[in-house]
Amino acid sequence: MTCPICKKPTDPAARPFCSRRCADIDLYRWLSGRYALPGSPASDDADDPEEGGMNGDR
Numbered sequence: 514m515t516c517p518i519c520k521k522p523t524d525p526a527a528r529p530f531c532s533r534r535c536a537d538i539d540l541y542r543w544l545s546g547r548y549a550l551p552g553s554p555a556s557d558d559a560d561d562p563e564e565g566g567m568n569g570d571r
Contacts, residue, residue, distance in 0.1 A: 514523045516531035523531055525537050530536040542548055 516535050518535040521531040
């Protein structure tokens with residue numbers, strides 16, 4: 514198995530990565546939104562109780 518970041522062989526202590534450095538790079542990518550899936554913008558109506566949104570349901 515190879516590291517998904519740098520393609521070096523994995524280290525059992527940092528699996529599936531080769532090092533803590535590559536694991537931190539991957540975590541930063543997740544936290545910064547780089548791995549986000551594209552989609553349509555969320556509607557503000559879902560939070561409006563008068564519109565029957567999710568937060569206004571009883």
